[in-house]
Amino acid sequence: MSNWFRMLNYIQSSKRRLTKPRQILIKEIEKKIRYLVKYSYENVPFYNKLFKENDLHPDQIKEIKDLNKIPIIEKHQLKQATLNDLISSEYKDQKLHHISTGGSTGEPFTIYLSDTEKEWRQVIQLRANLHIGQKFYSRWASMDNSDAYEKHRDNTPFFPHISIPTLWDNTRKFEKLVEFKPEIIEGLSSTLWSLVRYIKKTESKGFKPRLVFGTGEIVSPSSRELMEEVFETPFFDQISCTETGRTAWECKEKTGYHMNIDSVITQFIDDEETEVASGERGEMVYTSLHNLAMPILRYNIHDVGVPID
Template sequence: MHILKNLRKIPFWTDYYRQDFWMRRRLIKLNRPDADFVKDEAKQQARMLKYCRRAFPDFYRFYGLDGSEALKQYPLISKHDMRKHPELFRTRYKRWIVSHQATTGGSTGTPFGFEISVNHDPVHQEFLWKQMGYKKGDRILCVNGMSLPESRTSQNIYYARLSDSEFPYGSYALSCLYLTEDTASYYFAFMEKMKPAYLRGYSSAIYRLAQYVRTRGMTLGFVLKGIQLTSETTFEYQIEYIEQVFHTKVYMQYGHTEAAVFAFTYDESHKYRCSPLYGHVEVLDEKGRHVREGETGEVVVTSYSNFAMPFIRYRTGDLAEYGGTKGAVVTLNKVWGRTQDIIYTVSEEPVFLTALIFGLHYHAFTNILKWKLIQKEYGKVIFRIVKGPEYTEKDETELRESFWENAGIE
């Protein structure tokens, strides 16, 4: 039975690797001023919509679609829709694809659990690293929000092995959950030992590392070739500061766990280019109309990479300033996604919510419709939760225990 289960997935893997090979060749041209991906995106879009017509018949019936409609005629879909009608978003081909359950904290206070297939994020990450000058043998250090066991943190070990490979996400991660004035020296001791060529991670955490270097007049014993900032809104003053302290160039990457948008900055303008091979990007006003260049609207995406759920015209809740479209390549002048909110421990040390919430991917997010955190005193927070129908005491326990174990927050 196990062999049969694996055999069913052979067509999926065959198509996946064929797509990867094709994308790798096409992405080389993405940064060229005359890049034209109109035909490529049309191919990707037609391919995904054709699959969706077969895989999600209930979705099409519910929304009165017959499959002949242009993408702009599809309805806008939100997290609320997916929670309210989960049966519409289940593929008929679950047995044939490779997927897993994922969760996101929700940059606008709306947590979300969903299914995601193996997708083409790695080949896009590979493209971006090559833009940054990555060479085989370079070491990448990830700065994320992973939870570490007390057996490690009690020994001032704030890193963990991620992978046997450096590429594309790094072999080791430093968890910024435990980054304080008292622990920072241990972070740098590990960095000096590892001697990474690149840092990749949360803007707020890498900014704090830069502050530590400058205020102590430190001289690093390694040279960074570049820094990739992800997962948070990044401010201009942070980019300038980080570049000055680490004497290297900062790149930014914008995307979601939902695998529907891959955007990256490519020069000193810090504008984002969106890959038309990964997904379709729209920037819409409150009435669902596409904004003009220079105007700000909500980022709405259509995935060409996730076959487990139909992320078609999916409302992300993020805001962006639209910078125009040329050759099917959408430019975003600025992106306002996840914030850099902070809560404080009883000893008045800051804890980054990006790490504590977005980095840990709680199961409870599946059962929370909306939430809000309020802090009125050091070391304590108040949860305001709009519970979903499946919310239980187990979800509440998960949140309480994680906040306490990882940050000492009640």
């Protein structure tokens, strides 16, 4: 159970950063980078070894551009390491949350988070939703990789929420949504697309969301059009991965994606592992600024994007 009063404070501070002057925000981010790199070197055997093998010291990482000095890390390297090598020594004896990647690349992998890190991920997710139109009291249904149906927030008025497992069939998902009548629906875009086709085929009725958020896969224009037709409401695309949480999101203008640079640094690299220029395609490499239990530095997820200044 999240500490929702603490999260409300996080949400307000994170919303203020959306309008903070970029120069000030970059200084704050680079301060976090210096702390994160030093912390990872001193507390995580995997990174300590990586730095020493490459004659690298945390003092050499001072600015965002200095992250390029750190070798890019692939999923198979993390999978080959032991848990003791990946978990910070400060968290060895703590109970951690664990979430697993879907294994779409054939390489499922488990990420470990502290209570605070899990809450931060929820805050970054909610910040985008709130900016677009979700309210603190909006009934909210998410279809995620949880193992079982779960109802949240019974003891607070904030964000009444249910989690519906993606493994449920569409009939069962639809019945639970009719029962809960959410204003906000969120889930993997492929899951939402499957549900939309079920609703259209069966001509089912029973709930009408106000906003729909999809993540995990970029939807085609025709898929977006059908989802908006069936749900009778706007669809907003968001980018995330299990290893780092939400990284970017569409606003109402839908002219591109806003990057959550205060949470995850995204670099776009070419085949030579050099950062591409604005407007050029590159593979996305992530550095999470808030994973301390299991830090993620310069992690290549092999998704492709185009940065725009």
